[in-house]
Amino acid sequence: MATPPSEYAISRTPHFQELRMASGSDNLQGSFHLLFTQQYAEIDALINVLCEKRDDLVRKIERMEKLVEEGESFCVFHDCGDVGLEFMKESLETDKKLLGALTGLLDVACEGRKEKRRHVSRSE
Template sequence: MATPPSEYAMSRTPHFQELRTASGSDNLQGCFHFLFTQQHAEIDGLINVLREKRDELFKKIERMEKLVEEGEGFCVFHDAGNAGLECMKETLKTDKKMLAGLTDLLEVACEGRRESRRHVSRFE
């Protein structure tokens, strides 16, 4: 185990000292392993949430598309129905944009997870 850092080192590297304390390790390899393991776990959690939200939004879009399809058969003959149909189409368009953004974000998170996995293995 390395010698404890000097007062000078502690005052010049407060963030690394905090990492050292959190990891319970006095060597950089242990500190980095802890850091990247934590990051990997956080990204895994984010991916799970993003997948859940993506799947929920996808189902919502499918339901809205069916409503629009049905509504086009009779809503156009009613003032409120026609206005409602137009609003549903706007909402559907926005939801599809959000789904695309969520899907892109999920891809970035998956890329980050692969990267963090590589970082963890480097410091094992």
């Protein structure tokens, strides 16, 4: 078993002391458990927000694809139709890139949540 830290060592660890006070425990394992539990909750909340944003973006892309499809049948016959249709296609491509990036971020966040779940279970 490790020896308890000296007063000098405690004074050199202000962040751990803050964590210890927040956890209400002198037990280092309890402090780690609090930290990992908080991190897990933060990542879980982030995933929920990202999922909502992803779902909104998917719906937006689907609507834009339908607009482009419809627009291709009649926009070419209007003065500003071609330009508007090209802008819609550009916007659609940008939204698809954003969806790809958002999906990648979600993948990373899910990996992080799995990691934090492992940390929480190990610190219990």
